Amino acid sequence: MVARHVLEFPGGYTRTTGPVIGRFLSELRARRIVGVRTREGRVLVPPLEYDPATGEPVTGEYVEVGPAGTVTTCAWVEEPLDGHPLDRPFAWALIDLDGADTALVHAVDAGDPKALRAGTRVWPVWRDRPTGNITDISYFVPEVTKIVSNVRTEYRLQAGGALRVFLEGVRRGVFLGGRCAACDKVYVPYRLSCPQCGNAIPETIELPDTGTITTFAINNLPDPRAPEVPFVSAYILVDDADIPMIALIGDVPAHEVRQGMRVKAVWVPEGERTASMANVRWFAPTGEPDRELP
Ligand SMILES: [Zn+2]
Known part of the structure; x- marks a missing residue:
């Protein structure tokens, strides 16, 4: 016996962000990534209202981090599902954004699993019109480490x-x-x-x-x-x-x-x-x- 259920909030589930997450999302809309400083001086990204290590409220100091970061660990998704941020194979990765003390989970479009490993530097690709959502960062991509240039030289050699x-x-x-x-x-x-x-x-x-x-x-x-x-x-x-x-x-x-x-x-x-x-x-x-x- 199997019953099929659907849980759905028609029109979407609305919730308030609170001041800390709200600030993070507002900054995303301006294509900035911010973290918040804890009383101990660490920078949490995404910011939280309380320091998970001590339970203390965080300071009100927001710190811009990234936009580049370093992958600490990743998992390759060969067949993306409907709700995934990319419709081609990609990786979920924990990314240590420059200046942050915690890692952010996001998608990395690396093309090939071999192009990504712990230590790979990645940069965000922003969506065209940020709306104040984590998906304003469409995904991250590996840092540019090589370019291909067309090379062609035409010259006359005068034989001596x-x-x-x-x-x-x-x-x-x-x-x-x-x-x-x-x-x-x-x-x-x-x-x-x-x-x-x-x-x-x-x-x-x-x-x-x-x-x-x-x-x-x-x-x-x-x-x-x-x-x-x-x-x-x-x-x-x-x-x-x-x-x-x-x-x-x-x-x-x-x-x-x-x-x-x-x-x-x-x-x-x-x-x-x-x-x-x-x-x-x-x-x-x-x-x-x-x-x-x-
Ligand atoms: Zn000789």
């Missing part, structure tokens, strides 16, 4: 003497390097002077387009030049050179790339070449045995 020579080589499908006459080091791309001993490097030498991977990184963010995600960028010690060059690695699963792996440049077809490193699509494994690195 040495780089122009190197890129003209790349247009023909060869890597041009330079050998220092003093210390015998071979640099690629070609450069005009030796960074180690300062000697001028007057002549270019043609280097093979094969080399050995010295170090590499597996990248998980897409790159328009990369064959797929994840892709590998690597330092490649071109055969006969002493300085590695950075390039993409392709035609091999990222997890198979290793130090010492032998690779060869994959050039775009001759008809598509320009004086740019885009001529090298990437380096691909040659299948030769790995080479020990110096």
